[in-house]
Amino acid sequence: MGHAERKHSILSPSGAHRWLYCTPSALLEQQFPDTGSEAAMEGTLAHELAEMKLRNYVNTVDFGKTKFTRAVNKLKKDPLWKDEMLGHTEDYLDYVKNLALSAPSLPTVIIEKRVDLSAWIPSLPDTDPASGTADCILIGNGQLHVIDFKYGKGVEVSAEGNPQLSLYALGAYETYKFLYRIERIHLHIVQPRINNFSSWDCSLEELLEFGKYVQKKAELAIKGEGDFRPGENTCRFCRAKGRCRARADRNVELAFAVGKKPPLITNAEMGEYLEKGADVEKWLSDLKELALKECLAGKDVPGWKAVEGRGTRSWTDQDKAFEVVKDAGIDETMLYVKSPLSLAKVEELMGKKAFAASVGDYVIKSPGKPTLVKTSDKREAITNKVTAKEVFKEETNNE
Numbered sequence: 001m002g003h004a005e006r007k008h009s010i011l012s013p014s015g016a017h018r019w020l021y022c023t024p025s026a027l028l029e030q031q032f033p034d035t036g037s038e039a040a041m042e043g044t045l046a047h048e049l050a051e052m053k054l055r056n057y058v059n060t061v062d063f064g065k066t067k068f069t070r071a072v073n074k075l076k077k078d079p080l081w082k083d084e085m086l087g088h089t090e091d092y093l094d095y096v097k098n099l100a101l102s103a104p105s106l107p108t109v110i111i112e113k114r115v116d117l118s119a120w121i122p123s124l125p126d127t128d129p130a131s132g133t134a135d136c137i138l139i140g141n142g143q144l145h146v147i148d149f150k151y152g153k154g155v156e157v158s159a160e161g162n163p164q165l166s167l168y169a170l171g172a173y174e175t176y177k178f179l180y181r182i183e184r185i186h187l188h189i190v191q192p193r194i195n196n197f198s199s200w201d202c203s204l205e206e207l208l209e210f211g212k213y214v215q216k217k218a219e220l221a222i223k224g225e226g227d228f229r230p231g232e233n234t235c236r237f238c239r240a241k242g243r244c245r246a247r248a249d250r251n252v253e254l255a256f257a258v259g260k261k262p263p264l265i266t267n268a269e270m271g272e273y274l275e276k277g278a279d280v281e282k283w284l285s286d287l288k289e290l291a292l293k294e295c296l297a298g299k300d301v302p303g304w305k306a307v308e309g310r311g312t313r314s315w316t317d318q319d320k321a322f323e324v325v326k327d328a329g330i331d332e333t334m335l336y337v338k339s340p341l342s343l344a345k346v347e348e349l350m351g352k353k354a355f356a357a358s359v360g361d362y363v364i365k366s367p368g369k370p371t372l373v374k375t376s377d378k379r380e381a382i383t384n385k386v387t388a389k390e391v392f393k394e395e396t397n398n399e
């Protein structure tokens with residue numbers, strides 16, 4: 001079955017980060033269509049290519065070069081195809097190859113495996129049992145690896161305790177425990193477009209404990225019970241995010257709460273507001289998007305209306321227009337600007353490896369603009385304060 005035709009269970013592994021935390025969200029979401037997006041369709045296409053590359057690598061007999069080339073050429077006809085997909089899927093293939101080849105003995109490679117999750121997740125009557133599809137599973141030497149290819153670049157995904165991958169690992173363990181010895185679980189996220197290669201591991205006991213936690217939460221979620229728990233990460237991809245009252249109430253409370261407090265806020269309060277209010281801005285923009293849709297559909301949103309935005313001008317026939325401009329005495333060279341591709345675009349064009357090998361020496365990395373992030377971010381904290389070590393270094397250099 002192709003990636004696009006796959007059915008997602010109501011309590012799907014990809015939505016687990018949401019329904020495990022905000023248990024009533026799964027049923028609430030069912031009232032809203034799953035509209036998908038161009039980015040999601042692009043991701044599906046890249047996944048098809050990643051799967052083919054892996055199959056070609058692992059199984060050159062059944063899926064050899066001719067079959068592979070024919071299948072890739074078919075993918076290239078898709079309007080969403082971009083050549084850069086070839087490089088990013090190569091990174092995924094390299095990652096899996098490295099994992100497999102660095103094991104004491106070659107593990108079994110299982111590609112695009114649909115795993116049964118019904119032991120942990122109930123389903124509604126007349127619906128398919130809960131399941132999920134793992135991009136790649138490696139089993140051998142007592143180790144179970146679950147590798148997930150992420151083509152998105154908007155949100156960096158961490159493998160640490162990742163519920164989606166942990167569910168795939170539970171399903172894979174249940175399927176293969178009679179055939180293989182499994183002691184340790186490794187979760188991997190390969191998100192090549194933002195250079196994010198994240199991995200995390202835990203014991204089998206910890207994974208099975210997680211399974212028990214899932215069972216409890218899923219029992220609530222399938223009945224739409226439990227507490228709504230709005231939050232920036234939880235609500236981001238929820239289909240109910242524009243209409244959800246719990247999210248609206250929380251953000252209004254955060255944005256407009258006033259009280260008898262000192263006129264200036266402290267740094268501690270600043271940190272607290274930034275943490276608690278992270279979703280306010282996003283919520284307002286989701287609300288605007290929804291209100292615009294309602295107005296355009298002719299529905300009444302008191303106090304608001306849809307109008308035509310500022311339009312842009314464009315040529316109906318640029319070639320003919322430029323001919324007229326040239327006839328009027330403007331030199332052709334004045335009409336075009338020759339500008340270089342950005343470094344990132346050249347890298348996309350050549351692929352990471354070829355880029356590093358050929359022009360890597362000409363690349364220098366200057367520090368980025370200071371950015372505020374949460375303390376959980378892995379990057380080292382910076383300040384403008386000059387340290388004694390730096391002063392000493394400067395003085396020594398000036399001597």
Ligand code: SF4
Binds near residue numbers: 022024234242
């Ligand atoms: S929008 Fe947020 S709070 Fe509301 S149901 Fe969805 S995840 Fe829960």
